[in-house]
Amino acid sequence: MAISEEYRNKLKKLIKNPIIMLLIIAIFLLIALFIIFPLIKVLQISFTNDGKFSLDVYKEVFGNSYMRQGFFNSLLIAGLTALIGTFLGFIFAYTLNRTDIPFKKIFKTIAVIPMVFPPFIGALAIIMLFGFNGLITAKIFGVRNFPVYGLWGLMIAQIVSFFPVAFITLDGVISTISPTLEDAAFNLKANRKQVFFKIILPLSVPGIASTMLVLFIESLADFGNPLILAGSRFPVLSVQAYLQITGMFDLKSGAALAVWLLLPSLIAFIVQKYWVGKKKYITVTGKPNTSTLKSVGPVMKWVLFAVITVISLFILLIYLTIFWGAFTKVWGMNNQITFENFKYVFDVGAESIKDTLLIALTSTPISALLGMVIAFLIVRKTFPLKRTMEFTSLLNFAVPGTVIGIGYILAFNSKPLMLTGTFIILVINFVFRYVPVGIQSGVALLGQIDPAIEEAAYTLGADDKTVFSKITLPLITPAFFSALVYSFVRSMTAISAAIFLVSANWNLMTVQILSQSDSGRLSEACAFSVILIIIIFAFMGILKLFLKNKISLVNSNQR
Amino acid sequence: MSLNLVNLKKVFKSDGVENTAVENFNLDIKEGQLVTFLGPSGCGKTTTLRMVSGFEVPSSGKILLDGKDITNDPPNKRDISMMFQSYALFPHMNVRENIEFGLKLKKMSKKEIKVKADKIIELTGLSGMEKRNPDQISGGQQQRVALARSLVMEPKVLLFDEPLSNLDAKLRENMRLEIRRIQKELNITSIYVTHDQVEAMSISDLIVIMDKGKIMQVGNPYEIYVRPQNKFVADFIGNVNFISGKVTEINENGIKVFNAETKKEFTGYSNQNIKTGDEVYMVIRPEGIYTEKEGRENSLTGKIEKYVFLGSNIELDLRLETGKIIHINEYNMVEKELPVTGKELEVFFGKKNNWIIKK
Ligand SMILES: Nc1ncnc2c1ncn2[C@@H]1O[C@H](COP(=O)(O)OP(=O)(O)OP(=O)(O)O)[C@@H](O)[C@H]1O
Ligand SMILES: [Mg+2]
Numbered sequence: 001m002a003i004s005e006e007y008r009n010k011l012k013k014l015i016k017n018p019i020i021m022l023l024i025i026a027i028f029l030l031i032a033l034f035i036i037f038p039l040i041k042v043l044q045i046s047f048t049n050d051g052k053f054s055l056d057v058y059k060e061v062f063g064n065s066y067m068r069q070g071f072f073n074s075l076l077i078a079g080l081t082a083l084i085g086t087f088l089g090f091i092f093a094y095t096l097n098r099t100d101i102p103f104k105k106i107f108k109t110i111a112v113i114p115m116v117f118p119p120f121i122g123a124l125a126i127i128m129l130f131g132f133n134g135l136i137t138a139k140i141f142g143v144r145n146f147p148v149y150g151l152w153g154l155m156i157a158q159i160v161s162f163f164p165v166a167f168i169t170l171d172g173v174i175s176t177i178s179p180t181l182e183d184a185a186f187n188l189k190a191n192r193k194q195v196f197f198k199i200i201l202p203l204s205v206p207g208i209a210s211t212m213l214v215l216f217i218e219s220l221a222d223f224g225n226p227l228i229l230a231g232s233r234f235p236v237l238s239v240q241a242y243l244q245i246t247g248m249f250d251l252k253s254g255a256a257l258a259v260w261l262l263l264p265s266l267i268a269f270i271v272q273k274y275w276v277g278k279k280k281y282i283t284v285t286g287k288p289n290t291s292t293l294k295s296v297g298p299v300m301k302w303v304l305f306a307v308i309t310v311i312s313l314f315i316l317l318i319y320l321t322i323f324w325g326a327f328t329k330v331w332g333m334n335n336q337i338t339f340e341n342f343k344y345v346f347d348v349g350a351e352s353i354k355d356t357l358l359i360a361l362t363s364t365p366i367s368a369l370l371g372m373v374i375a376f377l378i379v380r381k382t383f384p385l386k387r388t389m390e391f392t393s394l395l396n397f398a399v400p401g402t403v404i405g406i407g408y409i410l411a412f413n414s415k416p417l418m419l420t421g422t423f424i425i426l427v428i429n430f431v432f433r434y435v436p437v438g439i440q441s442g443v444a445l446l447g448q449i450d451p452a453i454e455e456a457a458y459t460l461g462a463d464d465k466t467v468f469s470k471i472t473l474p475l476i477t478p479a480f481f482s483a484l485v486y487s488f489v490r491s492m493t494a495i496s497a498a499i500f501l502v503s504a505n506w507n508l509m510t511v512q513i514l515s516q517s518d519s520g521r522l523s524e525a526c527a528f529s530v531i532l533i534i535i536i537f538a539f540m541g542i543l544k545l546f547l548k549n550k551i552s553l554v555n556s557n558q559r
Numbered sequence: 560m561s562l563n564l565v566n567l568k569k570v571f572k573s574d575g576v577e578n579t580a581v582e583n584f585n586l587d588i589k590e591g592q593l594v595t596f597l598g599p600s601g602c603g604k605t606t607t608l609r610m611v612s613g614f615e616v617p618s619s620g621k622i623l624l625d626g627k628d629i630t631n632d633p634p635n636k637r638d639i640s641m642m643f644q645s646y647a648l649f650p651h652m653n654v655r656e657n658i659e660f661g662l663k664l665k666k667m668s669k670k671e672i673k674v675k676a677d678k679i680i681e682l683t684g685l686s687g688m689e690k691r692n693p694d695q696i697s698g699g700q701q702q703r704v705a706l707a708r709s710l711v712m713e714p715k716v717l718l719f720d721e722p723l724s725n726l727d728a729k730l731r732e733n734m735r736l737e738i739r740r741i742q743k744e745l746n747i748t749s750i751y752v753t754h755d756q757v758e759a760m761s762i763s764d765l766i767v768i769m770d771k772g773k774i775m776q777v778g779n780p781y782e783i784y785v786r787p788q789n790k791f792v793a794d795f796i797g798n799v800n801f802i803s804g805k806v807t808e809i810n811e812n813g814i815k816v817f818n819a820e821t822k823k824e825f826t827g828y829s830n831q832n833i834k835t836g837d838e839v840y841m842v843i844r845p846e847g848i849y850t851e852k853e854g855r856e857n858s859l860t861g862k863i864e865k866y867v868f869l870g871s872n873i874e875l876d877l878r879l880e881t882g883k884i885i886h887i888n889e890y891n892m893v894e895k896e897l898p899v900t901g902k903e904l905e906v907f908f909g910k911k912n913n914w915i916i917k918k
Contacts (some may be wrong), residue, residue: 006570008615009631013632013633014635016631018631452643452647453647453649453650455641455643455647456648458614458633458635458677459612459635459637459639459640459709460661460708460709460712461661462635463635463665466664475650475651
């Protein structure tokens with residue numbers, strides 16, 4: 001018996017219900033084409049020479065000490081950002097969850113602010129504050145050669161940019177550790193130190209590890225910050241790959257560098273998903289936990305308060321600088337208040353504002369809906385290669401934008417998929433890059449919804465389409481909208497992959513901001529950024545009005 | 560609509576380990592019958608129900624509805640409604656919308672939908688709550704919405720998976736009667752899964768006793784209780800005493816069984832094909848044992864171990880010389896003396912109360 005009767009039955013059932021089958025096949029095709037194929041292209045070109053398999057490109061790249069340096073720098077900065085970012089995020093989350101300090105709401109809001117800004121704004125502000133004409137270094141202390149370019153400046157910029165990721169994950173971890181566990185430990189005559197080191201910390205370890213890995217991946221993939229801040233003094237892989245391709249037109253070396261960027265990222269992702277992810281403790285019991293807040297002593301409480309105040313002020317400083325910069329004539333030289341920058345932006349950048357908005361508004365709903373559909377299939381349906389679908393559809397969490405960008409120009413540069421330079425390629429890129437968050441929040445939410453609710457609909461005669469649109473989708477609206485907001489924000493602020501895909505016809509605001517700051521027009525870059533922020537807030541405001549505050553929008557970014 | 564389950568089997572594979580949840584499952588249900596599945600946790604009741612409703616694909620076997628093979632039809636193409644243990648009400652719809660959900664999919668006219676829904680709302684006593692959401696009504700009312708939502712479809716077959724297990728005892732009794740009344744009134748073929756013996760006894764036309772994925776016995780409540788076909792069924796339903804023995808003689812008076820420990824011979828009866836020399840169990844219900852002889856052919860002697868007076872009856876444990884404990888349930892103690900612990904006592908049971916099954 002080659003095929004079991006059960007398998008035949010399943011096939012027959014599938015054939016009687018072709019929508020789901022076609023959908024599954026279509027999604028596999030899309031994943032293969034827009035996620036896997038570009039990656040294969042990158043690998044392929046980096047491993048061939050004259051049409052034959054060869055390691056020549058790698059030999060060349062690794063024979064070059066400058067490029068070797070890039071690899072080690074990337075790992076170094078990613079490691080440092082992960083460690084310090086997680087440490088600070090933990091202090092922040094712990095203080096907000098386990099003490100009764102004032103202004104908690106304000107602190108919480110500040111901690112997530114960087115999420116809605118383009119990731120490289122941190123770098124821009126750091127130059128404006130600590131650079132050659134920096135407000136703090138040059139204007140206040142008269143220091144002109146403060147070493148912001150390089151490791152430390154970059155690290156600070158990245159920590160600020162990725163702080164929300166660390167805070168939100170760790171906040172989720174600590175807030176689910178039931179305070180009653182601490183009470184129980186106190187009851188057993190443990191002191192505060194013991195309670196922290198024996199209870200809270202061990203229970204947070206999986207969350208901490210997971211945060212570090214995520215920060216590691218984000219930092220490796222970061223492109224904007226190192227492009228602005230690190231330059232040639234502190235080469236990192238993502239920038240090197242970009243420069244190889246756009247500066248030297250050396251696609252092969254660029255691809256090889258991208259592969260080296262991809263590897264540590266993939267390893268971190270797999271460790272995070274399949275090892276750390278499995279180790280989560282569940283300490284929420286469903287019973288109300290009235291926190292008694294005994295685990296932090298009065299002195300410690302104010303020390304922590306001071307620390308998170310400093311962090312918050314620094315974050316505020318970074319982003320206020322951008323706003324201030326947008327209204328000054330020439331940052332650092334002529335601080336007159338002016339609106340000219342905005343006029344300039346509309347003159348030069350009106351097209352790119354329109355393009356960015358159009359692309360984001362097109363890709364966002366597609367991405368969010370696709371995320372929900374994939375989540376539905378993964379959680380509720382059984383079909384062959386289901387785990388493969390899950391893994392590959394989430395893969396873009398781990399693939400640095402630079403790699404994707406290079407993959408896309410390699411893959412879609414010839415017929416029949418001649419897409420480079422078009423609107424479509426940008427939309428497709430954003431759809432598949434930001435779909436993982438939708439999938440994850442959809443999967444998480446669906447996991448909590450009794451499958452019997454959907455089964456009930458089936459027994460009442462509903463087909464798959466009706467069940468999905470009338471039952472599943474309404475029940476996972478919160479996940480849908482958080483995916484919507486997340487992918488809108490990310491599409492508006494994206495740079496690392498998009499920079500390879502923009503063209504004269506279709507340009508993005510982020511690319512404009514980068515090129516403005518590259519040519520020293522910091523105030524104009526700031527004005528661009530401010531407009532970007534206004535668009536993002538307007539979008540969130542409209543959604544909020546539309547939803548009448550039913551759903552909290554700031555819970556994206558979970559992994 | 561008649562429903563036939565033919566040789567159903569379901570094997571779950573997880574991480575390479577095979578787990579047979581249901582096998583060798585044959586059952587014929589006639590139109591309008593209510594059949595209960597009864598058995599210990601994990602014996603495959605839900606799995607069988609889910610195969611009938613189309614949510615699990617059988618590993619082998621067939622499901623016939625009115626003679627038509629529906630084994631591979633998707634759930635929404637079967638005329639089978641299911642009422643879930645968790646109610647599974649749609650949280651984002653109010654009571655009326657929940658009830659009308661299936662009708663709307665049938666593309667009925669608005670008027671027709673309203674007439675049908677109104678009727679079922681009336682029947683299930685939900686009038687006045689149509690506008691409320693599921694989280695604004697009590698557990699018992701949610702239960703009724705779930706029932707109404709299934710019934711309004713006028714399905715050919717209705718499946719219930721422990722529909723009353725979340726309710727308190729009083730409400731459970733009421734709802735049980737209600738389900739039975741409506742089921743009879745609309746003549747809907749039904750399968751009803753429960754853990755509760757009393758529930759099964761009180762509403763079923765047929766009871767299916769299951770263990771480890773297999774059917775142990777099918778019969779009406781009387782047959783199941785009075786004529787269990789194996790030790791599992793006898794033990795599972797009600798309280799019971801087992802005495803083992805060997806058949807010595809079979810005649811028109813009944814079956815004679817010799818028990819080696821007590822060195823006594825007992826008379827009983829059976830509908831099984833029992834032959835002289837067979838090893839058997841005698842199945843004796845506690846309420847079939849009396850303290851008066853009155854023509855009963857079998858007797859046992861022992862010391863009173865303990866007793867509990869429960870008002871209408873007394874539960875008494877008798878320790879035989881062999882050490883075995885026999886449970887006795889005697890009714891109406893008003894005209895009798897209370898037992899004395901430690902005292903010797905002879906008890907009697909007739910052959911009608913001595914049911915014999917093969918080992
Ligand atoms: N999806 C599944 N995958 C693997 N094994 C399963 C699955 N569903 C059920 N089983 C197994 O099949 C067996 C029968 O389960 P089933 O749910 O049918 O029992 P049940 O009789 O309904 O029990 P209960 O009275 O506890 O509801 C059990 O051993 C169970 O662990
Ligand atoms: Mg069950």
